Amino acid sequence: MSDSLPPDDLDHLLAPLPTTTDAALRSALLRATQRRISRTRWVRRAGKVAAIAAVFVVGVGVGVLRTPPEREKVVVTREVETIVAAIPVVVPVMISATEPPPVPPPTLTAARLELDAEQADGAAAATLYRRAGDTYLATEQDYANAARCYRLFLTRGGDTALSPESDDSWLLASLKNAAFKEKIHATTDG
Incomplete structure (x- = not known):
């Protein structure tokens, strides 16, 4: 293409x-533009x-319109009848010129004994x-607590508690046997 083109009739319109x-x-143009921009922001907000x-x-209108009308309140009153009845009760009274019978000692629970x-x-x-x-073993059949109490008995009783007796329970006899073996092995190894 060549550098020289014929002049166009619309060049003056397209030129800056x-x-x-x-x-x-x-x-003035800057102030008008700034006012327009700030006015647009305020209108949007x-x-x-x-x-x-x-x-x-x-939302408030829907809530008010959808609220059901207040229901009619009905108050029910009841009359209470009071009936008085006399019931005879026999109360035994011991009158004795002698001493009252002895009160047996209260049986102690295993927890109380412990x-x-x-x-x-x-x-x-x-x-x-x-x-x-x-007591734990015989009445409550609580083997864990019975074993704990028997171990404490063997600890507090010393060497005399390790000797077998005829009234030992199977659990106490087993613990005595284990404690005796432990004591024998501890003295022979050391």
Whole structure:
């Protein structure tokens, strides 16, 4: 292509406009643009707030309109009848010129015996632990607590508690046997 083209009739329309160096015009144009932009922002914000308020008002309106009318309240009163009945009760009263019969001592539970053993010292504690173990085993069939009490009996009773007796329970005899073997092996190995 060549550099010289014939002039076009529309070149003056497509050419850039001549720039004006008028400062007053530029500042007026800048202020008008800034006002337009800020007005557009405020209009958008106001529109959003109005939309939120409209949704809230519609929600309140629906809630008010959908609320069922208040139901009729019915108060039921009952009359209470009081009936008084006399029931004779026989109360035995012992009148005796002699002493009252002796009250048997309360039977101690295994837990109570164990608590008493914890508060006692020496041989009394060992005896109470053995009674607690016997009670746990015989009446409650609680093998874990019975074994614990028997071990405490053997610990508090010393060497005399390790000797087998005819009234030992199977669990106590087994624990005595194990403790005796442990003692024998401890003295021969050392």
